[in-house]
Amino acid sequence: MWCEGDQEYKDYRTREVQPETLILAPKHAPDFVYDRERLWNEVERVESNVNSQLSREIRVALPSESIQ
Structure with a gap:
């Protein structure tokens, strides 16, 4: 993902566990919110604010259940 603030690409593909991700938005939200890169920028x-929590x-x- 391109980060406009840092002017560099962020690569999260090397994480040990690949998380399930989704974007929840109300019906009236603009279409760009489903574009992850544009949304974060x-x-x-x-x-x-210095103390903002962005995400x-x-x-x-x-638990995993075994079937017997």
Whole structure:
């Protein structure tokens, strides 16, 4: 993903565990919110506070059930 603020590409493909990702948006949201690169660049452009939280990561561990 191209980061306009840093003027560099961010590569998250090397993570040990590839997460499931999705974008949830209301029906009236503009179409660009489903473009991950543009969405994050807009978020970083609009949020200018030093202590802004731009995103959140939620980790969930689900038990695996064996079928016998």
